[in-house]
Amino acid sequence: MRGAAAPALLLLLVAGGAAAAGAPHSSDLCNWKGSGLTHESHKKDVEQVYLRCSEGSVEWMYPTGALIINLRHNVLSSSSKHWTVCVKPFKDSTGANIYLEKTGELKLLVRDGEHSQNKVHCFGYEQGGLFIEATPQQDISRKITGFQYELINKGTASDLHTLSAPCRPCSDTEVLLAVCTSDFVVRGSIWAVTNEAEQEESVIDVAVNRLYRQKSKVFRTAEEIGSWRGQIKTPLECGVRPGDGDFLFTGRMHFGEARLGCAPRFKDFQRMYKEAKDRGLNPCEIGPD
Numbered sequence: 001m002r003g004a005a006a007p008a009l010l011l012l013l014v015a016g017g018a019a020a021a022g023a024p025h026s027s028d029l030c031n032w033k034g035s036g037l038t039h040e041s042h043k044k045d046v047e048q049v050y051l052r053c054s055e056g057s058v059e060w061m062y063p064t065g066a067l068i069i070n071l072r073h074n075v076l077s078s079s080s081k082h083w084t085v086c087v088k089p090f091k092d093s094t095g096a097n098i099y100l101e102k103t104g105e106l107k108l109l110v111r112d113g114e115h116s117q118n119k120v121h122c123f124g125y126e127q128g129g130l131f132i133e134a135t136p137q138q139d140i141s142r143k144i145t146g147f148q149y150e151l152i153n154k155g156t157a158s159d160l161h162t163l164s165a166p167c168r169p170c171s172d173t174e175v176l177l178a179v180c181t182s183d184f185v186v187r188g189s190i191w192a193v194t195n196e197a198e199q200e201e202s203v204i205d206v207a208v209n210r211l212y213r214q215k216s217k218v219f220r221t222a223e224e225i226g227s228w229r230g231q232i233k234t235p236l237e238c239g240v241r242p243g244d245g246d247f248l249f250t251g252r253m254h255f256g257e258a259r260l261g262c263a264p265r266f267k268d269f270q271r272m273y274k275e276a277k278d279r280g281l282n283p284c285e286i287g288p289d
Contacts, residue, residue, distance in 0.1 A: 030056030036064030036134065051149075059146040063095040063134035070129060073151045083125035084152045088255050089114070095143030096135055102128030110147075120255065125151070148255055167238040170262035172272040175248075178262040179273075180284035182250035185212040186219060187266055190242045191229070202240045204232045204260065206249060212287055218258045234260040 030053035045065035049058065052072050060067060071085060087098065089110050098110040100123055107128075109121050112135045132145060170178065179185055187210040194203040208219050208228035219230030232249060234240055238260075248269040251261035264272075276282045 029053050031058070032056075032069075033059045033061075034067075035061040037062045053151075055148070055150045057146065057148045058132075059090075059144060060096065060132065061142070061144050063132070063143060063145045065134055067132040068101075068129065069132065069149075071149065071151060082153055084122050085125055085130075086120050086122040086150045086152060086254070087130070088120045088148045090144070090146040090148075093144065093146050095137065096132050096145040098145075098147070099131040099133065100128045101131035106131060112145075122152075150255065152252075152254075166235050166260070170264065172276070175250075175262045175264050175269060175272060176276055176283055178250040179212075179248070179286055182213075182261055183216070183253045184214040184218060184249070184251060184258060185286070186210065186214070186230070186249050187212070187246055188228075188249060189244075189246055190240070193240050193242055195236055197236065200236045201233050202236050202238065204234065204240055204249075206230050206232060209246060210287075216253050216256075216258075218253075230258065232258045232260045 032049050048068050050070045094113050097112050099106040100109050186208050188206045188208040191207040192205040222229045246266040247263050248266050249263050251259050
């Protein structure tokens with residue numbers, strides 16, 4: 001939709017924005033916290049926020065006026081087309097609309113008060129930036145607009161698969177690259193699957209036989225059963241079901257949760273790994289079985 005709301009804000013946006021003078025805030029390269037209480041209510045201030053991380057958060061208390069969020073990956077190159085931005089609003093986020101803005105045109109991304117639990121909004125980096133506009137308020141009760149963000153490199157095999165076609169079986173090349181680039185790589189079996197219809201997700205309870213790598217402590221020792229366990233999420237539409245045999249589970253951490261990438265049967269992975277190794281085409285080495 002076109003940005004019919006608050007044309008004065010758009011004029012400021014096109015002109016480069018105006019920072020709210022003296023507005024107290026705290027920020028680092030990844031996170032920003034600020035308040036609109038110091039803004040004069042009749043002014044339509046637009047504050048520029050610059051973040052230089054692959055993930056972080058924005059927390060805006062008593063929203064007034066607007067924010068322009070400038071996101072840059074700390075290793076971002078000119079090939080911005082390879083990056084996807086994902087935004088996950090806080091559970092009780094309220095007080096502002098979140099738009100995707102490009103060349104003065106606004107597209108509504110998250111409506112004020114939209115509380116779809118665990119809803120994540122993703123868009124291509126080249127599609128525009130984030131423009132957050134406070135909605136008119138009848139009182140001065142405490143309101144906080146906030147969200148987590150992530151910048152994801154969709155140029156790598158595992159990220160591309162997770163974002164664009166999470167239910168499609170991976171090719172041999174994608175599996176071998178996923179082993180090298182994923183946040184977690186484990187050999188295990190499907191202990192149970194819980195379908196969460198409201199979130200449109202399935203939760204896979206994995207019994208781990210071998211842990212090759214994990215960046216976060218998703219997989220832990222379950223002392224009561226004396227083995228390693230962990231949970232991985234995947235879209236409900238993929239129709240994952242419990243089954244016999246071992247799989248090689250790979251994937252990414254996404255807003256603190258393990259998301260499934262490539263997951264071939266382990267015997268199939270052994271075959272493709274051996275074939276690539278014999279031909280000297282393995283992109284990386286993995287530990288013994």
